[in-house]
Amino acid sequence: xxxxxKLFRNILLGAAVLGVMSAGEASAAGKIVMDGSTxxxxxxxxFAAYFTKTTGTEVTVSESGSGNGAKSIINGTCDIAxxxxxxxxxxxxxxxxxxxxxxxHIVALDGLAVVVNPGNRVTALSKSQIRDIYSGKITNWxxxxxxxxxxxxIQRESNSGTQDTFKSLVMGKQYPIxxxxxxxxxxxxxxxxxxxxxxxxxxIGLGFVDSSVKPLLVEGVAPSAETVKNGTYPISRPxxxxxxxxxxxxxxxxxxxxxxxxxxxxxxxxxxxxx
Amino acid sequence: xxxxxxxxGQRSSAFVVSPQKRKxxxxxxxAGETLLLGIASFVAIIVLFIFFFVAVDAIPYFQLRGFTExxxxxxxxxxxxxxEFGALAIIYGSAMVTFGSALxxxxxxxxxxxxxxxxxxxxxxxxxxxxxxxxxxxxxxxxGFFALVILxxxxxxxxxxxxxxxWWILAAPFLLLAVxxxxxxxxxxxxxxxNRKKMALLxxxxxxxxxxxxxxxxxxxxxxxxxxxGTNALNVSIILSFMALPTIVSVAEDAxxxxxxxxxxxxxxxxxxxxxxxxxxxxPAASSGILAAVILGIMRALGExxxxxxxxxxxxxxxxxWYNYLDAVRTLTATIAGDMGEADQVTGSERYHVLxxxxxxxxxxxxxxxxxxxxxxxxxxxxxxGQ
Numbered sequence: 213x214x215x216x217x218k219l220f221r222n223i224l225l226g227a228a229v230l231g232v233m234s235a236g237e238a239s240a241a242g243k244i245v246m247d248g249s250t251x252x253x254x255x256x257x258x259f260a261a262y263f264t265k266t267t268g269t270e271v272t273v274s275e276s277g278s279g280n281g282a283k284s285i286i287n288g289t290c291d292i293a294x295x296x297x298x299x300x301x302x303x304x305x306x307x308x309x310x311x312x313x314x315x316x317h318i319v320a321l322d323g324l325a326v327v328v329n330p331g332n333r334v335t336a337l338s339k340s341q342i343r344d345i346y347s348g349k350i351t352n353w354x355x356x357x358x359x360x361x362x363x364x365x366i367q368r369e370s371n372s373g374t375q376d377t378f379k380s381l382v383m384g385k386q387y388p389i390x391x392x393x394x395x396x397x398x399x400x401x402x403x404x405x406x407x408x409x410x411x412x413x414x415x416i417g418l419g420f421v422d423s424s425v426k427p428l429l430v431e432g433v434a435p436s437a438e439t440v441k442n443g444t445y446p447i448s449r450p451x452x453x454x455x456x457x458x459x460x461x462x463x464x465x466x467x468x469x470x471x472x473x474x475x476x477x478x479x480x481x482x483x484x485x486x487x
Numbered sequence: 488x489x490x491x492x493x494x495x496g497q498r499s500s501a502f503v504v505s506p507q508k509r510k511x512x513x514x515x516x517x518a519g520e521t522l523l524l525g526i527a528s529f530v531a532i533i534v535l536f537i538f539f540f541v542a543v544d545a546i547p548y549f550q551l552r553g554f555t556e557x558x559x560x561x562x563x564x565x566x567x568x569x570x571e572f573g574a575l576a577i578i579y580g581s582a583m584v585t586f587g588s589a590l591x592x593x594x595x596x597x598x599x600x601x602x603x604x605x606x607x608x609x610x611x612x613x614x615x616x617x618x619x620x621x622x623x624x625x626x627x628x629x630x631g632f633f634a635l636v637i638l639x640x641x642x643x644x645x646x647x648x649x650x651x652x653x654w655w656i657l658a659a660p661f662l663l664l665a666v667x668x669x670x671x672x673x674x675x676x677x678x679x680x681x682n683r684k685k686m687a688l689l690x691x692x693x694x695x696x697x698x699x700x701x702x703x704x705x706x707x708x709x710x711x712x713x714x715x716x717g718t719n720a721l722n723v724s725i726i727l728s729f730m731a732l733p734t735i736v737s738v739a740e741d742a743x744x745x746x747x748x749x750x751x752x753x754x755x756x757x758x759x760x761x762x763x764x765x766x767x768x769x770x771p772a773a774s775s776g777i778l779a780a781v782i783l784g785i786m787r788a789l790g791e792x793x794x795x796x797x798x799x800x801x802x803x804x805x806x807x808x809w810y811n812y813l814d815a816v817r818t819l820t821a822t823i824a825g826d827m828g829e830a831d832q833v834t835g836s837e838r839y840h841v842l843x844x845x846x847x848x849x850x851x852x853x854x855x856x857x858x859x860x861x862x863x864x865x866x867x868x869x870x871x872x873g874q
Contacts, residue, residue, distance in 0.1 A: 369825040397825065
């Protein structure tokens with residue numbers, strides 16, 4: 213049994229080596245497994261579809277949150293971890309302890325749009341107003357120029373990179389998010405809740421904004437590809453793909469997609485920003 | 488298992504089995520019994536194993552942080568450095584939605600079971616029961632999707648009128664019944680024989696007016712309520728009650744069926760009406776089975792995860808005021824599901840173990856309620872059998 217397995221592995225290895233050597237040719241030998249952020253998910257999925265079509269390499273994409281992505285790469289269950297935040301020191305230490313050396317690749321930039329229901333007449337908030345709303349200091353829309361209605365605050369679950377980004381870019385350490393804030397499990401669920409709840413406020417990746425919700429101007433700047441790229445929009449972040457060590461072969465080819473014109477077109481079509 | 492048949496110490500020659508065959512049969516019997524015992528104990532051992540492994544991962548949490556914070560604080564910030572792990576609001580949220588769903592599902596379930604077993608004709612029941620049981624076949628994520636996408640916006644846009652109509656539909660028949668009964672009782676008590684009818688009519692119209700007034704005032708109060716967030720304890724309670732219903736109806740109906748014709752016919756023979764037979768004979772006789780049905784249903788609601796995760800709002804605070812079902816809550820099950828992703832042993836061990844502490848708490852609660860229901864069932868059976 214063991215010998216058979218070993219033989220099988222050797223054949224696979226050989227095939228992989230051949231596949232890498234004959235780079236450029238379509239080869240079905242490699243397989244890429246990706247896990248992590250629901251924000252990076254759309255990029256990963258459209259890259260995957262394009263990559264499978266052009267090279268024949270099978271790519272699987274799971275979306276379980278940035279924290280799970282980090283966990284997967286540390287445990288060696290994926291080739292690429294998609295993350296919408298940088299790895300934490302603790303995670304890097306855990307990776308080192310398991311003999312994994314995570315290498316980060318910035319594939320795109322993303323703005324975090326603060327969204328409200330389209331029926332809400334508020335169009336702009338300052339960063340400190342958003343902070344006061346989420347920390348529970350401001351509880352009524354009338355305090356920020358809106359209708360007299362109690363604010364329904366919607367945040368993400370704790371495994372979300374979007375949540376981490378929001379906390380570090382808007383809230384800061386000394387302002388915890390109010391206990392009254394509701395939590396949803398994905399960008400899509402937040403968007404759904406905001407689009408159906410007149411008094412709701414939420415935050416989602418720029419790529420998820422559509423006409424069902426209204427993005428607010430933050431510090432007078434509208435979230436868009438230009439304002440994220442030139443750095444004037446205050447809530448923006450890089451999106452990462454992590455690999456174990458410098459990538460080689462198909463994994464490198466895959467990650468380098470973001471530098472090709474096709475990759476850049478896909479990123480901007482999805483509503484994200486090229487770096 | 489053909490045992491040899493003895494009659495007065497004499498062997499009947501027709502049933503003689505050779506010693507060898509007898510040995511084989513005994514062996515087969517032992518083997519079969521051992522196999523069944525093995526399977527049964529395997530199931531029991533699985534339960535014990537789950538208990539054991541959850542406890543093994545839960546205890547480190549209490550060693551690290553003690554009991555006080557977990558049970559008395561409402562600060563739930565597991566992702567912070569250092570984290571806060573106060574689960575009081577979460578435990579309260581679980582209790583709240585479980586209680587709410589029981590409040591809706593138990594009367595409805597028992598009423599439906601009584602209707603199925605004693606009121607509907609057999610031909611209707613044949614179709615009605617499987618339809619109710621179909622509810623149990625709907626996946627919980629579908630219920631959750633319905634709660635999040637349809638019920639929550641509906642509660643937000645039309646919450647007040649919905650509550651008003653529900654109140655009217657539920658309260659009107661009861662009030663009507665109360666008015667008639669109260670008027671009859673009072674007139675029988677205080678009026679003379681000849682003008683009893685007149686008195687009853689007068690009282691009926693008086694009480695009727697009062698009832699309409701109550702219906703109207705409470706109705707307008709409810710109508711004026713504006714539901715700010717549709718993902719709240721009420722939404723989840725409604726959906727969970729639907730999920731608990733098939734269990735309650737099905738088990739309770741079986742219990743009512745098992746009461747049997749003899750008791751019912753005995754009751755009728757003594758001159759009892761159908762209502763008296765139901766309330767005073769059938770329901771008490773089936774009470775242990777009904778209780779088991781109720782507890783099973785409540786356990787279903789307590790343990791449900793997907794619906795509460797999607798539609799309870801997941802905000803870990805005790806509603807304000809404490810009985811406010813229109814506020815978002817967070818439950819134990821949803822917290823375990825929602826925080827498991829981030830909580831790895833490598834990234835903060837308190838955060839990992841606290842989820843097991845919650846799991847252990849859920850296990851202990853269901854263990855105890857099962858134990859209590861078991862005790863009640865045994866006791867009830869003893870009382871009914873006259874011991």
